[in-house]
Amino acid sequence: MNAPCEPATLTENCTSQTFLKDVIEGLSAHPKKLSSKYFYDKNGDRLFQQIMAMPEYYLTQCELDIFKNKTEKLVSAIGFSTPFDLIELGAGDAMKSSYLLEHLCTLDCDFSYMPIDISGNILSVLKENLSEKIPSLNIIPLEGDYFDMLDRATRLSDRRKVVLFLGGNIGNMPPEEALQFCMELRKRLTPGDLLITGFDLKKNPHTVLAAYNDETGITASFNLNLLERMNRELDADFDLDKFKHYQTYDPVSGACRSFLVSLEAQKIHIGNHMISFKENELIDMEISQKFSPEDIQNLAKESWFRIVNEIKDSKEWFVDSIWTV
Ligand code: AVI
16 A cells, blocks of 8 residues: 655655556556656656647647737737736746736736746746746746646735636547536636637648657657656656557547557566556557537536637637636
8 A cells, every 4th residue: 555645755755656556547447548647757848849849740839829929919808907817827938928928018017927837847947037038027936736726826816817728738638627627727717817728729630640640750759758757767667669659630529649559468567566468459648639619619618618709820720719707
């Protein structure tokens, strides 16, 4: 049995205990499954930066187009006659939102920026960079789980909230989980608050598939890196040459899925556990869901939000959808 977690000193242990528990549970399921939230160790972060720079991976450029070139539309959708807190879930380096922040400061808007991220390290880099770039910006970094930190933001301030959830990250949740997530967000917002979410739209299936099936193999390495992470952190013995990345896109459902295929029958050890693979057995690694306007409408409606505005990039491949309660 796992030892109970204590605060502070054992945090790291507990995190790896949760990682191990999730991995064993996922690889004991049928079909086998791993959570893409574990893709992002140091090497995974680096590979994701490379993905965002690939010509095939259009998502980043599309949302950047919105934040860089349609900033005024964003600002007028947000409104600035009353003070507010701009809360960004998974802010990362705030590359896209910095255009909005700069514009709001130029207009002398009364707002604070509250970036939420699980990584304290990313938050301190973000704070340092943004303070240098936009000295007048009031930044309140919140390190931790999205919902815990949203609750904390509510305790810190009673101003209107504008919540950003960018990057198409909502697509990395299976549809039922995305609905639960939106419902949890809904519980924490009150009339006058806004939620701005980035959705990758359904489009030519060749374009979607190419973004996740690059010939250079960066996306494949991004997936395989999770096996390497398990070798390092969970004392596993995956041979990366015995697994191959396989990507699918179903343009009807909008589900773009990545898998790793076991190239032979093999037994893998993870700490004291042993997992058997048959030849050609799959590990379900990640979903990157694509949405139609109706899919977005339904998600908003089912989680008790109302869509008040939407801003698309110039190619109309990506949308930032603005919801109120
Ligand atoms: C972070 N997320 C929105 C990316 C996506 O497009 O689903 C993760 C990713 N996986 C493979 N390529 C990019």
